[in-house]
Amino acid sequence: MTAAPARLLEPFADAGVLAPADVHVARTLGRLGGEPDERVLLAAALATRAVRLGSVCIELPDMRAVAVDGDDAVDVDALPWPSDAEVLAALRRSPLVIGSTAGPLRPLHLVDDRLLYLDRYFRQEATVREILDRRAGPAPAVDATALAIGLARFFPDTGPDRQRIAAAVAVTSMTSVIAGGPGTGKTHTVARILALLFAQHGPRLRVGLAAPTGRAAAQLQDAVAAQSEVLGLPHAIPAQTIHRMLGFRPGNRSRFRHDATDHLPYDVVIVDETSMVSLTIMCRLLEALRPDARLILVGDPNQLASVDAGAVLADLVSRTVMHRPNPVLDGVLAAEPDPGPRLGDTSPPTERPLDDAELTAARGGVVELLRGRRFSGVLGELADAVRAGDADTVIALARDGGAIEWCGSDELDGVRRD
Template structure:
């Protein structure tokens, strides 16, 4: 399981301490390595972690073979870029690096047969199933043992669940319930094609494993709520224990609010609505993460007490966490994954949702047949296609934008990598007054702060004027600055600094240090001692409660429930790192206006996406 997600290695390879760098170089000098390989290993292509890992593997193996050193360094590098393994067949017999940076002499990697034979001859490389630090499979993929085990566990469990057929109602009973929750096209007057939401509901009823993929506006959460109500109704007097979770606190809060809204529109009894889950949680909280974050309370020996687990934003879940999740499910529990297979992969190694969907042909994902009486569409029986394909439904109709919407057309062009069409759509906006897409010239670096000043002051005016933590958090949730990059003049870090300068010049903040009053915070890594999790957002505010000093600074946290959590003393929040005001790829609640700054070539474009209801898309 690999993913093509490039990262800025310069930011990852921060300048090492001189003594560390010298120590690593000294260790390598005691090894008999090809001079060209030594130059590559010590170049900026690799970090100290990559080099130390290669040294560690060589010491464990008791050898200084260049084949092992190069493979171990490349594997560590691949892991940092988000891959779960190193595919030796991709680099074997070729020059590395390609293209070649200045002052670095490329080395010729061994042929695949020679390389794999040399690696298997060491005592640190084993075959699948062996307990060795590195695992090399027959396809020439080299893994850290942990990731091979996670991938093997996940693949085995998904295949088992995909092949299992859940016991369910008769076809007549199922069709009657589907007709009520998902009216047939002839009843709604909309005969534009198969009802993929109805197809997803059928799969969720008949299978233990279901994947519902679709872009923004295709109704994934809307479909999930109806699936849950449908299953509760079919269960009758047998209660179903349901859990809904997401990778981050922000995503959990969003799906929780969407479930509350969708419940009001359900065509079912109040008794069924009352059984629908009221809260969504993070996957870490669901699994009962221990304080040390190294283990979970729920696992194979102590499975989760739920009959159905639904995971929203599944594309954000990395390999290791997804493996822990499926390992903790009860044997007969249903698992429903919702997400967009085309979105960016998770931050940590593994692109689970994308790889699950890529494991079967697109044709198989979207293969449908008409039910008797043309009452909607459903997935073909598993006997005509791979079992996994019968578990995946791709929602295709967008209910947020029509097919002629420029926002919809632009998003489709970008998703397909069609740059000419995307630029054509952007140019068309010049003659359309209500296109929903605006293209303006990206300002130069010297003008950037001036251009952003009024937008920032207007967008955050309510936040700075808030009188209570609750008002501050609500105001903060209504405006975001999104950046496509983290580094560089148009990236998160620099835009944050510009925003701080604008606010200080306006007298809104005083930059007394990293934890100044009114600084927005996004938690970027889990801290189980403080019960703060990746994606939680908050603000550093003056505490007006019963405290020792009137100028104590505290951070107010936004809980998934939407309430304001107990203020945390920012001076004690040593685990989580101060987050960002401008977050790459961050999602926003309804009614939030986004500004997306995207460098494109020398000039670049700044696109503003605004829907008819004022939400940002």
């Protein structure tokens, strides 16, 4: 095995791959942990860089897949990359990974000889996974008759309806995820979920509404308030930022008032714009939840990424779904209308039925809303096709004319100038 260059990080910093902070963190870890191997320090710097760019770990076989923003002249492949085998061997024996007699410091975590984490984010990810798995236990007690009546009242569509299914999942599960793009009716669904939950538990139900930012919290509060009279909600429900809900305490070692030893007082916690929630904040929120409190996460996994590391909502939507028996939900899913032709009704259903993968996800607490409700007619069909990535339908709708027209490059340039 060849020896690593004496100063391996500097060429990567000079090329703009590593920021000064990445180099500083790596060299500090090396000094504190007694690790002189530059290959380990390069991996540590790249893991730090990944966190800075929103990821919680790096994949060692792909660590060369980096880009330098705004500088196409940098040849990343020409940098003095050590081989994958050299980096892996160095990490396997590194005191930063396995510890040493000098002390307990182990700031790097190697998983399956493939993923490298800063240990803090590995532990947070493990905590989130553990709590979610624990919350996937027995389904909460639900009055099936009251739920059926409420679903029929608040979601009267006669065809397949993912909003109705999302509401049923939220009421019958301890943890649920309602995903969907703009205009798919996520907040509309949330307000009706609240009405269903108050019908189940009465006006004393304690509800916490939260969002990552003050603006998002205000929008959630206003949207729910606008529907409260029609839905018969017993009282106004304020919304707040997640930090405020947890009781952020700057300068305090524990950072938040509510944690694993001092739980939040709510029976139901609903978080909007969850795509913006970082791994760290999601970990703190899950720790602060009472074990018997429902958690409803809402957002669009394809937009508004977290400023900090982690893409929790996207991971929850795409993760392998584990679920426990939920007879009430199974009854709701079985009662969903047959999307086939109905006597005297020749109109097509407004939504296609859920496929097997969606049904499995729903039983695991995840429903993705697909039908655009902000636009109707051709524009609505176009929005749905764009959201689904259906290029053929987009082109067909554009060629049919009507409300959609092709725009040439000259016309587009004119629009840009205007």
